[in-house]
Amino acid sequence: MGTWSGEPFGNDAAADFAWELDEQKRWNVVRGALREALRSTEPLDADTAAIAIAAAEVVAHGLGRPTQSDAYTESVEGFVSRARKPSGRLVRDAERAVAVASSSDGELAELWAEGDAQEWHDANARLVSALTTG
Numbered sequence: 001m002g003t004w005s006g007e008p009f010g011n012d013a014a015a016d017f018a019w020e021l022d023e024q025k026r027w028n029v030v031r032g033a034l035r036e037a038l039r040s041t042e043p044l045d046a047d048t049a050a051i052a053i054a055a056a057e058v059v060a061h062g063l064g065r066p067t068q069s070d071a072y073t074e075s076v077e078g079f080v081s082r083a084r085k086p087s088g089r090l091v092r093d094a095e096r097a098v099a100v101a102s103s104s105d106g107e108l109a110e111l112w113a114e115g116d117a118q119e120w121h122d123a124n125a126r127l128v129s130a131l132t133t134g
Contacts, residue, residue, distance in 0.1 A: 006112070006119035008057035008127060009072040013050040018072065021058065021079035027090055030055045034090070034097040049101035049108035056094035056101075056127055062086040065130040067123065095131045098124055 002012040009015055020029050037044055037052035044052070057073075060066050061080045066073065086094075102109060102124045112120040 003111075003115075006116065006121075006123040007068040007072075008054045008123065009068055009070075009076075010123075011050050013047040014054035015072055017051045017054045018075040021075045024079055025082045027062075027083060027086060030058045030086075031090060031093070034059075034093045037097045037100050038093060040100070043103065043106040044101055044108065046107040046111055049106050052097040052101040053124065053127065056098045056131065059086045059091055059094035060127060060130040063091065063130070065133060067126045067130050091131055095128060098128055098131070 004010050009018060017033065033051045033055035037048060040048070057066065057068060058076050058079065061073065061076050062083065062085055066076075069077070100106075102121075109117075
């Protein structure tokens with residue numbers, strides 16, 4: 001997985017996920033990514049975890065509390081302008097999905113342990129804060 005930052009859309013899997021939001025008007029793609037992470041009975045692979053964190057960032061954008069706003073989130077901003085505000089359940093699922101995706105027994109945490117793990121942990125903490133503030 002190509003990674004350039006610890007932010008939610010700072011890797012290839014998340015950037016590819018953002019393109020799936022083009023033309024979307026409903027939260028189905030985001031909901032599906034969050035539920036995939038939440039339904040897993042095994043530690044998540046790196047791509048599934050990265051996509052779950054990116055999907056949670058989309059929810060934060062929908063709440064008007066993004067933690068990342070740059071060229072990598074342009075598709076997200078377009079989607080949010082077309083979609084309704086995320087439901088309370090979707091927000092709760094996003095918060096839980098970040099916890100699952102950033103779990104220390106998952107592949108993504110293992111990969112970050114080899115680099116600047118603090119950057120990634122800080123980005124995830126900001127995201128959880130954005131989802132729970134309100």
